[in-house]
Amino acid sequence: MAFESLSEKLQNALNKLKGKGKLNEKDVDAAMREVRLALLEADVNFKVVKDFINKVKERSIGHEVMESLTPGQQVIKIVNEELTKLMGERESKINFSSNPPTVILMCGLQGAGKTTTAGKLALNLKKQNKRPLLVACDIYRPAAIKQLEVVGERVDVPVFTMGDNIDPVNIAKAALEHGKKHSNDVIIIDTAGRLHIDEELMLEIENIYNAVSPDEVLLVLDSMTGQDAVNVAEAFNTKLGISGVVLTKLDGDSRGGAALSLRAVTDKPIKFVGMGEKLDQLESFHPDRMASRILGMGDVLSLIEKAQASFDEKKAIELEKKIRTQQFTFDDFLDQLEQMKSLGPIDQFIGMIPGINSKALKGLDFDEKDINKIQAIIQSMTKKERNDPELIDSSRRKRIASGSGTTVQDVNKLLKQFKETKKMMKKFTDMEKNMRKKGKFGFPFF
Amino acid sequence: MSKPSFFEKLMGGLSKTRNEISNKIDGIINSYKKIDEELFDELEEVLVTADVGVNTTMKLIDLIKLRIKNEKVKEPEEVKGLLKEEIRKIMTELSCENQIKIEPSPSIILVVGVNGVGKTTTIGKLANNYKNQGKKVLMVAGDTFRAAAIEQLEEWSKRAGVDLISHKEGADPAAVVYDGIQAAKARKTDILICDTAGRLHNKSNLMNELNKIFRVIDKEYEDATKEILLVLDATTGQNAINQAKVFKEVANITGIAITKLDGTAKGGVIIALQSELKVPVKLVGVGEGIDDLQPFIIDDFVEAIFK
Structure with missing residues (x-):
């Protein structure tokens, strides 16, 4: 499960502090060194780690901790708070347009999981009594359109396609008209995977953006992405002004460092996480709960919600x-x-x-x-x-x-x-x- | 004009890597008058941000420190040369060949990996390359799970002019592979390339499914030269090592293909893969073109980073 090995390492580093009645700077330094390595190994961005460690250190060495009866616990609390802050404090949801249809533009690198996520999102919205329309704008990858069609069929959501010989910008425009005519209130545009440094394709997605002026631009990012995650996010953010991130494949054993860095670097929230290959395995992202989970404090709220559902x-x-x-x-x-x-x-x-x-x-x-x-x-x-x-x-x-x-x-x-x-x-x-x-x-x- | 060589392509593809690592190191070295701890801290930062990984970075730094001490190196400029040498050294410790095994014929290449790393694309390119070398190639659509995966490979089969054995979506992948082997035998194919569904390495049931495919291959295609190729995405961070570890345990992989090296990811994880895991990197994808899949050459890689 995601974050497992990160949480194990953090727990180890912090457990050493737990039992101590008194903490001095050296103890904190030693623990923070381990925390730092754990975060780096988890692919958290180097700069983010630096800032994070400095903040925790600064707060830990302050009076409230040193003089408290359980200084170790206090440090863990601080780490928890800072982790939550790193990931954004609150859950953030899809912004629906007051003037439907709401247009959602999906973007990202190749193989991040855009098409699957588009399908999952459609299902998720359908469950909220929306009438989504999926739009196939990936005209490059072989069989990408077919994939979206199959996914659409599985979740029983219509898919708008015009084949792979038409400019995606025109497909997007036509889809918008089609959606309005057929009273679809959410339009999800699946686009081709593209490298953030591929100028030609980045220009194309900018043109799509300008043609449909989306209410949401979701960057789909593989949770296993390494140090490069922030570069990717920054590039897409500069070009398109993304409104949020969907982190995929979080059911792998990646340490999910990308989740920790993204918010800090782009200031854009993680809106959803992909937790499996089945189309209903898309979950809202709760930073506070995730922080507790990383620190091994459990995630009771999610459990209760799941059970209630x-x-x-x-x-x-x-x-x-x-x-x-x-x-x-x-x-x-x-x-x-x-x-x-x-x-x-x-x-x-x-x-x-x-x-x-x-x-x-x-x-x-x-x-x-x-x-x-x-x-x-x-x-x-x-x-x-x-x-x-x-x-x-x-x-x-x-x-x-x-x-x-x-x-x-x-x-x-x-x-x-x-x-x-x-x-x-x-x-x-x-x-x-x-x-x-x-x-x-x-x-x-x- | 002649086609660009592998080296030039890699240079192009790795230009970001090169600029990042090389320029940063130059920058650091130029700003120091003498070799001290701070210089090492900054070197460490460069390597970690290039996805080299904490373990391998520490190892490299220790090796350099040792050499500086032993060889009484004083000038910061010399550090770059040392780093280059040590990287090359830990990468070449591995005695395995960095070439895909296809001799003696017939051979089978099974391609595995997590979701979205570019398995199907790699197979399409690979089939095309071998076809152009005059080999008789056959592809097997073993990804019966993902929507339209079979169609994707069909498209590649048309582009490369290579035959494809496929079943319907949802079919037993081992059965498709079985049919592929029978067809390869009947048609006297040189190279049989099998696609598989993407699977996260921590899902034991999916990994077990791979075992069934192996059993079929071992039983039905005993004499074939076998290559089990793990495809990794260069954008993946340290998880790539985990992926390789687990696939190595379950699938006994014999080589690695790194895709998407044309992005800004630094591909530093290649160093760790070669040195920590002792699995040779055999192919690198440096672009989207059908001939952008290239054999991996350690010396060229190291040169490309430090040029």
Whole structure:
């Protein structure tokens, strides 16, 4: 996951400060040297790192820290605050024009993920009850238009194309007319990838810009970009005046240094982050939450939001009751698995739980396939068996195994796990009763 | 007029790299009268901003310091020469060839990498180059995942005049590769070039999919000369090293192709790849033209940086 190794390194550097009752300048210097290296290795821009370290140092050596009871914690707090500041303090959203259609121009280097992002953005807007139109202005890369068409079909958004023999400026103009006629309220223009130093192509995108005067110019940037990220952003910003950045491929293990430098250098917010290859994996960017995540403080807010978006409240209440009364069956278990899957990749949301150290996550490899296997086994049980697992004797086990394409051992394992889970949940609910806490979600696995 | 040589192209492509690194170093050296810690700090900055990476930078600086001490170097001007020599040295420590293995025929080149680095484009250019050298080339559209990836390769197949084996989108990539191998055998193809879907190296299920392709190749095309080429984007920073590490573990890559070196990215990561990971860089892309994919030559690269 993005930022993982950066956060690990920062945590290591800062943990050394945590335990100390008193800090002197030397301690801070030593820790900051490590922080500096960690940031540089994460591809944070050299200048940005310099400024950042100076600021943290200055504040850390000030009175409030040295005289506080937990100076180490204070330094971590300062690092957290400065990190948040670096990335911009608030979430920023798409600016919709008061006079629709809103025109969004996508730009960036080759291979950054513009076309995929355009599709994701269209889906995202569609969910907000907009009527987006995708426009194919990449006339250079072979099959780029076709790619946008396929993506458009998948998210069920119309795609405006005129083939690859027409000047993109004219395509953009025509698309605008087309959109107005067909009452599309957002027009997303996908453009060809171009190097920021390619004068000819930069001129072309300037012309597109002038022809459609977009409300949003989004720079799509690969999160794995190195020190060059700021040059790219600066060049596009000078030519087009970008209004925001979409950071892609953040589900890789890049340390995401680009995210930390961009804001500082261009003063433009990161608006979205791409978290996977599926078209619904585009998320808003929350600088404060990201800063906490980098420092291993967890990202509870995002977790709660995700859970709220995917959990059915009514079902949760029902489930809670069932757990309390020990009537939890395989059918409920199946429901839970479905809900968990709808939360997205498991390793992604586990990283948001505070207290789960990034190191502990390493090597933990969650495989969605295991869940599919479990689902297959449960689905091969009869209604009766699901309600009363005690019924399942060896011949039934054989039948279930062959029905689900698994082995008897797999079935045994699941039955055993289920039994234990039930016991564990009983314990949890008892505990919760004692603590007078209301818990709405009981995960069988955690 | 003759076509520009590799060296000239690289010089053109790397002009930014060259200006950045070389000019900066000159600037630093000229502003110092004697060699001190501050000078090293500034050198470190130049190297890190060129994406050379912290580890390799530290290593280089230590090596230079050692030589300055041993050889009693006093003049800042000499530092540049030392740096050049040390960079060349750590890059040539690797004894591997920096050339794509295609002999003896038949051979298979499997192209892997993360999303958006330019795999399909590299394959198109590669196929074109070999075709022009008089080889019999066949391409396999192994990226069955990304929208329109197959069409993209089809377009290249037309441009280069090279046949393409493809299935429908969503097909099993290993099955396409299998068909490609059978076709290559039947048509007595010299070089079979397989595309694969872009995959982030930290997604174990996608990396496992690669294994299936390898099994097919090992079983069906045992005698072929194999080259597993990892494509990296020069704009990528230190993550390139991670990518190479993981692909090396899972896919046993035998060479690296660096694309998009014509941007302003400094490509310093090449130094780290050669020296830390011991995987030879074999190809560099220095432009969008069909013949802008060139063999990588260490001496030329170092010269181009320091010219």
